[in-house]
Amino acid sequence: MISLKNIINSHQSTLTKSELVICDYLLENSELIKNMTLLELSQKTYSSKTNVLRLLKKIGFSGFIDFKYYLLAQDTESDSIPFLNLINKKIAAIDIDSISVKLNHLVNESNNIFLFGTGQDQQIQAKNLKNYLLKSGIISTFIPLNINAELTNTVLSSLTSDDLIIVFSSKGDNDLLKKYFKDLNRHNTQLVSFTTFKDGWIQKQSELSISLGIEQFQDPILTYQSGMMHLLLNIISTKIQINS
Template identity: 25%
Template sequence: MSPLLKIRSERDQMSAIERRIADYLLENAHLLRDYSSQQLANALGISQSSVVKFSQKLGFKGYPDLKYSIGEAVARGHGQDDAHAVESVHADPHAALAERLWHGKARAEEETRLINPAERIDAIAELIQDARRVFIIGLGEDGIPARALAMKLAMIGILSVHHFDPVLMTASTATANQNDLLLVFSELGKQTALCHLARTFGEAGGKVVSVTRHTPNPLRAHADFSLLVSAHDERAHVEPLLYQSALQHLLDLIFILLCERGQGRLSQLDSNAERIQDMLDT
C-alpha cells in the first residue's frame, strides 16, 4: 500500500500532532527528499522524537524508511493525482476540474475500502440478509443514502423500515428483538437522539450498525459493527462530495453481495422492477 494512501486512511484516528505531520507530508511529499527528521520537526515546531514515533506508528523502522517509501510513491505518481488535471487546464478547464474531482473520489473510495475489511463487510451483509426487519435512519443529508438503501433492500425482498425522524423510529422499534437490525447513518456520529436510539435498540437485543466517518464518535460506541468512510479535501465544498461518493460505493458493494448471495434476490429485483415500470407506464 502506498504510504501516502496509508496516511490518508489513518489520519482521522491520529492525535493533533500526528495530523499536523500527516498533512505536511501529504502536501509536501515531493519535497521530503531534502528534509531530515530534524528539519521536518523544525518546520512543524515539534520535537524530532514526534516525527520518529509517527513513522514507527505507520509501520516503518524510522523516518528515513518512511521518507524513502514516500519518495518511491511520488516517483510512481501516487502522490500526484492532480498532475494530468494541471497539464490539461489550459486546453479544457472543465475537463481538468472533472479529472481532479474523479481522482479525489477514487482516492476516497480506496481509502474507505482499506479501512473496511472484507470480513466486516461480509458480516454486515449477513446481518441484513438474516434480519427479520431492517430499520434504517439518517438525519439531514445522511437521510439521502439511508432512504436509497431502504428502497434497494425492499426491491430484493428484504423488509426495511425507513424513518428520518428519531421519534417515529423510536416508536417503530419498540417491539425490536434479537432478530432485528438497525442501520444508523450519521457522518459525524454525534447526534444525541441517534445515540440514544442505538443504545435502546441494543438493549432490546437487536444488532446495530453505524455508518460514520472514520473517527472516534459516540455512535460507534453503541454499534455492534461500523461502516467507516474516509474522505478528505481541503476545499470545504468538495469534501462532502467525496464522502457521499465513497459511502455510496460502499453501500453498492453490500447491495451487490446481497443480490448475488441471496437465493432468489435477483429474480425478486427483476419482478419488482417490472411491477414498478408497469405502474409508471399506466
C-alpha cells in the same frame, strides 16, 4: 469526459422550453448542485422532482445520484487526479468483503430491518439502501430520525433481538442518536452504522460499524463524502442476497 454543455446541446432539439430553463440552472450552478437534494434542486428551478428527473433521463443520466456522480467525476478530471487517487485510497482501505459478509448475515438473520437517517444526505443514503435491499427481495422500513419522533419511539419500544437497526449519520456522535439508541442493548437488537467520520459514539454501540474514515475538518476529500458513501453502498449492495 464530455462537458455538461455539450451533453445538453446534443439533446437540445428534444427539450421543452421549461426543460431548457432547468438546463440553464444546471450549467450555471453545478458547484451548488453537488450539495443539494433533489427537492432543493426542483425548488431552485421552480419545477417538480418528477420534471427534473425526466430531464436528467432525457440527457442520458439514470437519475439524480448518477448526475451528482458525473459532477463529481468532472471535478476530479479537471483538478484532479490527486483527489481521485485519495478517494480510491479511502475506498480501498475499507474491508468491503468482510463488511459485506457480516452485513449479509445480519440482514438474513433479522425478522425486521429499520433504517434511520439523521440528516438529509443520510436519509437519502438510507433510502438508497432500502431500494438496494428490495431489489434483492429484502423488505426494510425507512424512518427519518429527526422528523417523526412518535414513529421512532413506537418502533424502538417494540424491538426484539430478532430485529436489525441500520443508522446513517455523518459524525455518529450527536444528542439525537444518544437519546434514541442509548438503551438499545437491553433489547439485544443488532445495530449497524454507516458514518462519514470515525470513532463516534454510534460506532461504539454497533455490531458492525462502516465508516469512510474521513478526518473531520482536515480531510481534503470531505467535499466528496456524500458521493463516496453512495458509491460504497452500491458496491456493498451487489454482495447482499437472500440466503437459500
